[in-house]
Amino acid sequence: MSQTQRYRMRSPATGREVIMAAEPEEIYRDRESGEPLEVVGKVLPLAPSASKLPWAVENLRFCPWCEQHAQKDLNDCPTCGRRMGPL
Numbered sequence: 001m002s003q004t005q006r007y008r009m010r011s012p013a014t015g016r017e018v019i020m021a022a023e024p025e026e027i028y029r030d031r032e033s034g035e036p037l038e039v040v041g042k043v044l045p046l047a048p049s050a051s052k053l054p055w056a057v058e059n060l061r062f063c064p065w066c067e068q069h070a071q072k073d074l075n076d077c078p079t080c081g082r083r084m085g086p087l
Contacts (some may be wrong), residue, residue, distance in 0.1 A: 004021040004022075004047055005021065005043075005047040006022075006043040007019070008042075009022070009039055010038055011033060011035060011037055012038055013030075013033055014030070014032070016030070016032075019043055022039070050076075051073050051078075053071040053072060055069070059072055063079060063082070064085065065080050065084075066082075070084065
């Protein structure tokens with residue numbers, strides 16, 4: 001289970017983005033320019049989560065029991081807790 005929250009961070013000068021686990025009160029810098037990265041947003045699912053896949057169309061499927069979204073790498077639905085079939 002993932003305990004750290006992942007964030008989408010952007011370099012203001014180049015606009016390049018990176019997704020990474022970040023800790024509060026830490027300053028993260030861009031490798032190429034050396035300038036501080038700014039937090040753009042949190043990546044779903046929020047920590048703690050059983051899945052490491054971000055919530056994107058290509059990483060989600062529907063639970064056959066409750067019809068809610070679940071990540072493809074999970075065996076049990078995070079909403080209803082029932083076992084989902086293989087892909």
